[in-house]
Amino acid sequence: xxxxxARIETFLYRAEVAEPVKTSFGSIPRRSALLLRxxxxxxxxxxxxxxxNFPPYSADNKxxxxxxxxxxxxxxxxxxxAPDAWHGxxxxxxxxxxxxxxxxxxAACIAGLDLALWDLAARRAGKPLRAMLAGDAAGDAVPAxxxxxxxxTATAAVARCREAGFRAFKVxxxxxxxxxxxxxxxxxxxxxxxxxxxxxxxQGWDVPEARRAVRRLGAHGLGWIEEPIPADRPAAEWxxxxxxxxxxxxxxxxxxxxxxxxxxxxxxxxxxxxxDMLKWGGVTGAFAVGRRSVAxxxxxxxxxxxxxIGLLAAAQVLAAVGGPGLLEHDVMENPLREALAQPFPRVxxxxxxxxATPGLGVEPDLAAAAPWLVTHMEHRAGA
Numbered sequence: 612x613x614x615x616x617a618r619i620e621t622f623l624y625r626a627e628v629a630e631p632v633k634t635s636f637g638s639i640p641r642r643s644a645l646l647l648r649x650x651x652x653x654x655x656x657x658x659x660x661x662x663x664n665f666p667p668y669s670a671d672n673k674x675x676x677x678x679x680x681x682x683x684x685x686x687x688x689x690x691x692x693a694p695d696a697w698h699g700x701x702x703x704x705x706x707x708x709x710x711x712x713x714x715x716x717x718a719a720c721i722a723g724l725d726l727a728l729w730d731l732a733a734r735r736a737g738k739p740l741r742a743m744l745a746g747d748a749a750g751d752a753v754p755a756x757x758x759x760x761x762x763x764t765a766t767a768a769v770a771r772c773r774e775a776g777f778r779a780f781k782v783x784x785x786x787x788x789x790x791x792x793x794x795x796x797x798x799x800x801x802x803x804x805x806x807x808x809x810x811x812x813x814q815g816w817d818v819p820e821a822r823r824a825v826r827r828l829g830a831h832g833l834g835w836i837e838e839p840i841p842a843d844r845p846a847a848e849w850x851x852x853x854x855x856x857x858x859x860x861x862x863x864x865x866x867x868x869x870x871x872x873x874x875x876x877x878x879x880x881x882x883x884x885x886x887d888m889l890k891w892g893g894v895t896g897a898f899a900v901g902r903r904s905v906a907x908x909x910x911x912x913x914x915x916x917x918x919x920i921g922l923l924a925a926a927q928v929l930a931a932v933g934g935p936g937l938l939e940h941d942v943m944e945n946p947l948r949e950a951l952a953q954p955f956p957r958v959x960x961x962x963x964x965x966x967a968t969p970g971l972g973v974e975p976d977l978a979a980a981a982p983w984l985v986t987h988m989e990h991r992a993g994a
């Protein structure tokens with residue numbers, strides 16, 4: 612079956628929040644979401660999402676990029692399937708991405724489109740996305756952890772998330788040795804049997820700081836330490852920290868390309884591999900990276916911090932990949948998360964059960980999300 616994209620819509624949403632997400636590189640004071648709705652010539656549709664959580668207004672740039680370059684390129688082609696579209700559009704726009712100095716935004720736009728095409732194909736086949744990827748081998752639920760916890764409100768957040776059904780939690784660190792130690796030691800001390808704690812430094816330490824931090828914080832029995840140093844630091848630095856740390860190191864959200872992930876996995880310094888499928892690769896790239904990670908003995912734990920469309924996509928791919936990985940589930944204030952993915956599944960006893968319905972299994976409630984809509988654009992083939 613040839614895939615002919617007839618119509619693409621973009622929906623840009625933005626919601627102010629009372630508590631920003633705080634990281635070592637800055638805060639996220641508002642939550643944005645850039646959704647794509649793709650329709651084929653027969654009227655079937657699918658939903659995608661473009662990564663845009665930082666900087667705060669990066670979604671605006673990506674919507675314009677989609678309007679002026681990516682959508683026109685996508686609408687003139689016919690493709691065998693979603694992977695064919697991803698590879699074709701990546702190649703077709705490569706020189707433009709170089710010329711504009713924006714390989715990341717281009718990759719994110721194409722990744723979001725890839726997700727929408729996979730959702731469309733799965734809906735047409737009458738199968739959940741995970742079954743399209745892995746058939747009967749796909750699971751129907753994935754373990755999830757509560758992510759995005761700020762250090763100054765982490766104790767209350769863990770209590771709230773525990774009540775909501777979570778059994779694993781990740782707190783932000785790299786705010787100073789004393790602050791980090793106080794937060795992590797307190798949370799670790801209060802964990803209940805069967806619960807897990809992880810930390811995320813968001814590339815916040817240099818190597819001397821990281822040497823001290825991984826030993827000190829790792830002594831609390833953490834599940835992993837995420838991005839202790841910048842993602843592009845030499846392999847020798849990652850190797851040293853991996854040997855010094857008593858717990859696994861994690862990373863991958865800031866890696867792009869098959870070669871980049873093949874290198875990361877083969878070097879073995881990351882026990883936990885965390886690609887952000889809507890930053891690079893879409894479903895096509897993430898499923899390939901996930902399978903390679905698990906085959907190499909790593910944990911595949913997809914990164915995501917956006918709306919419910921991306922969350923369900925990450926969950927569906929994780930269920931198809933399998934292995935010991937956990938789903939990153941942002942629990943900080945974000946009214947777009949649930950409004951844009953209905954019916955929104957809940958975590959029970961640390962596990963997120965996935966919808967049995969075709970595709971992603973959710974649909975945005977556009978009426979409920981209308982108060983946060985900034986811009987809606989439509990692109991048609993031949994227009």
